[in-house]
Amino acid sequence: MTGTDPQLSRTALEVAPLLLGAVLTVHRGGATVAVRITEAEAYEGEADPGSHGFRGRTARNSSLFGPPGTLYCYFTYGMHHCANIVCGSEGRASAVLLRGGEIIAGEPEARARRRNPVRARDLANGPAKLAQALGLDLTCDGLHLDTQYTGTGADNAAPGRLWATLSPLPALAPPGVKTGPRVGVAGPGGSTDYPWRFWLEGEESVSAYRAATPRRRPRPAGRGAHTD
DNA sequence: GCTTCGATCTTCT
DNA sequence: GAAGATCGAAGCG
Numbered sequence: 001m002t003g004t005d006p007q008l009s010r011t012a013l014e015v016a017p018l019l020l021g022a023v024l025t026v027h028r029g030g031a032t033v034a035v036r037i038t039e040a041e042a043y044e045g046e047a048d049p050g051s052h053g054f055r056g057r058t059a060r061n062s063s064l065f066g067p068p069g070t071l072y073c074y075f076t077y078g079m080h081h082c083a084n085i086v087c088g089s090e091g092r093a094s095a096v097l098l099r100g101g102e103i104i105a106g107e108p109e110a111r112a113r114r115r116n117p118v119r120a121r122d123l124a125n126g127p128a129k130l131a132q133a134l135g136l137d138l139t140c141d142g143l144h145l146d147t148q149y150t151g152t153g154a155d156n157a158a159p160g161r162l163w164a165t166l167s168p169l170p171a172l173a174p175p176g177v178k179t180g181p182r183v184g185v186a187g188p189g190g191s192t193d194y195p196w197r198f199w200l201e202g203e204e205s206v207s208a209y210r211a212a213t214p215r216r217r218p219r220p221a222g223r224g225a226h227t228d
Numbered sequence: 229g230c231t232t233c234g235a236t237c238t239t240c241t
Numbered sequence: 242g243a244a245g246a247t248c249g250a251a252g253c254g
Contacts, residue, residue, distance in 0.1 A: 060238080076238080077236070077238090077247050079237075128247050128248065129247090186244090186245085212245095
């Protein structure tokens with residue numbers, strides 16, 4: 001697979017189900033971890049209220065507006081990273097968020113990155129878990145699939161020693177694909193009008209569904225303090 | 229097993 | 242100043 005892969009030059013809604021069952025391989029710091037994608041969410045650019053591109057291009061999301069095949073990695077909730085694969089066409093901010101997957105190679109490395117001893121099913125059953133298991137963070141933002149990273153030494157891998165590849169996508173989505181509302185997206189972009197989450201039925205590595213939770217008021221005391 | 233809530237900090241309004 | 246494409250520990254049944 002090369003540069004701007006035509007397989008990814010279509011809408012996120014089309015690409016997301018095709019990604020299910022595909023294998024993303026990341027080589028970093030001398031280790032290779034491969035994940036079979038079992039869950040993904042589509043974000044359709046500036047027309048999608050749930051998308052980071054909805055409010056236009058910023059320094060944070062500029063990779064999202066890159067050519068198809070670009071990795072858009074962002075930092076969220078003060079401690080987590082998530083990874084998207086940009087699709088559609090350059091400048092459109094269309095991307096698929098990788099929400100869950102099964103580690104099929106490099107499990108020891110993935111476990112080491114995940115720090116806590118966890119069950120295999122818990123290694124990548126969530127967007128931040130998957131990014132962590134693969135070693136994806138802000139230093140990978142803007143990396144193009146199949147292109148060796150040659151950026152600054154800010155990351156913990158030697159320059160030129162980081163790359164990611166995606167297995168060829170099938171013409172049709174695999175059997176057993178289910179759809180539902182996106183996870184954690186508040187407002188109109190998260191309503192059932194946008195059932196743009198796709199997963200493989202029966203897979204253990206699919207993350208648990210959580211509706212968007214409105215931010216709670218800070219409590220005067222520790223947990224358990226009543227709200228009134 | 230399921231539910232609830234705090235941690236943590238960047239980004240945007 | 243508030244919200245956020247989350248996670249994991251603690252509490253409860």
